[in-house]
Amino acid sequence: MKKGLIALAIGAFALGMTEFVMMGILPDMAKALHISIPEAGHLISAYAIGVVIGAPVLTIFLQNKPPKTSLLLLAAWIMLSNSLAAFAIGYKSMLLLRFIAGIPHGAYFGIGAVVAGRMAEKGKTAQAVAFMFTGLTVANIVGVPAGTFIGHEFDWRITFGIVGLIGIITLLGIRFWLPTFQAKKSGNIRNDFAIFRQKDMQLILLITIIGTGGFFAWYSYIAPLFTEVSGFDAASVTYLMVVAGIGMTAGNVLGGKLSDRFTPLWATIMLLAAMAVVLVLLVVVAESKALVILITFIIGAVAFAVVAPVQILIMEASQKAEMLGSSIGPAAMNVGNALGAFLAGLPIAWGYGFTAPEWVGAGLALLGLLLSLILYRYKSTQRVEPTAKEDPVLV
Incomplete structure (x- = not known):
């Protein structure tokens, strides 16, 4: 394994930890900052908004610079923003710092994916890119649970300090392990952004936003569901x-296999339908500890399995703007992050309890499913998937 890929994966680990650990320490931060759980949920949305704004802006700004230089700047940003979050003096300052911390997220994954592909041996580009994203899934097994434990038993500020430390390790890894590539001169910005005028790209982005919003509606308020409803x-x-993280890692593999077996679009359709079903099922079994553990694994697997096929759909639709297209996937998912966290927080604030987010998530998954079927019909009429595999036979 090339050391440069390891350096990229470490950065992905840091980003995965800082994004998802919020769900585990949400009650602790709400208590420490003297705010409600729904208000604390805005810290999740602030990070997501930072990703959405930062992904296209930073990618456009950095795309003509050598990739190694760009990644060094982004790693330094990750280190500094999370380190400062450990010293936030109140809710408003933390809200601002979460926004700032989210800005490099999409650009890092976008530029990193392109670099990983350039480092790959012939015919192994997908494996190289997948290895970088492994840092994200491993963060959900190791980093997020560890950060949750530290945040609950000691202080949530230590958790963000650890992310800052991992940012330093990422910076050093990129500096000494990543090879230097020449920047590929891009066309003008207007031509790059033309990909967003494509109807299929517009539908794919809506599917990504709304579909992943269903996942984040569940995951954003997972901690109070466990403690207040299930009795843990x-x-x-x-x-x-950890159970959720293992499910997500399994889902990462599942999504890729389903995309290969059918097509990315059919995989998305099947997974969004399954997500809606298991989220409703969680409401039914929410007071049974044993079944909640099982369903937590299943939801993690099904929901995270959507990531790979929708990312492939985005990349296929944005081949004329390599860097921008690669970064827009994480940005769209984080719009879903903000949307899911916000919408799921509303019924909690209105007094409907901590199972209400699952209904919101199921509704978003079903809406994403409907949009996926519209995209399928559009693609069928436009014949824009010349290399797609044969559609599965429905009986």
Whole structure:
């Protein structure tokens, strides 16, 4: 394994930890900052908004610079913003710092994916890109549970300090392990952004936003669901986050296999339908600890399996703007992050309890499913998938 890929994966680990650990320490931060759980959920949305704004802006700004230089700047940003979050003096300052911390997220994954592809051996581009994204899934097994435990048992500020430390390791890894590539001169910005005028790209982005919004509606308020509804003690949340993380890692593999077996679009259709079903099922079994553990794994697997096929759909539709297209996937997913966290927080604030987010998530998944079927019909009429595999036979 090339050391440069390891450096990229470490950065992905840091980004995965800082994004998803919020779900585990949400109650602790709400208590420490003297705010409600729904208000604390805005810290999740702030990060997501930073990703959405930062992905296209930074990618356009950095795309004509050597990739190694760009990644060094982004790694330094990750290190500094998370380190400062450890010293936030109140809710408003933390809200601002979460926004700032999200800005390099999409650009890092976008530029990193392109670099990983350039480092790959012939015929192994997908494996190289997947290895970088492994850092994200491993963060959900190791980093997020560890950060949740530290945040609950000690102080949530330490958790963000650790992310800052991982940012330093990423910076050093990129500096000494990543090879230097020449920048590929891009066309003008207007031509790059022309990909967003394509109807298929517009539909894919809506599917990504709304479909992943269903996942984040569940995951954003997973900790209070465990403690307030299922009856787990706060210390158990750490272990339950491990279960969710293992499910997400399995889902990462599942999504790729389904995309290969059918097509990315059919994989998306099947997974969004399954997501809606399992989210409703969680409401039914929410008071059974054993079944909640099982469903947590299943939801993690099904929901995260959507990531690979929708990312492939985006990349296929944006081949004329390589860097921008590669970064827009994480940005769209984080719009879903903000949307899911915001919408799921509303019924909690209105007094409907901590199972209400699952209904919101199921509704978003079904809406994403409907949009996927519209995209399928559009693609069928336009014949824009010349290399797609044969559609599955429905009986």
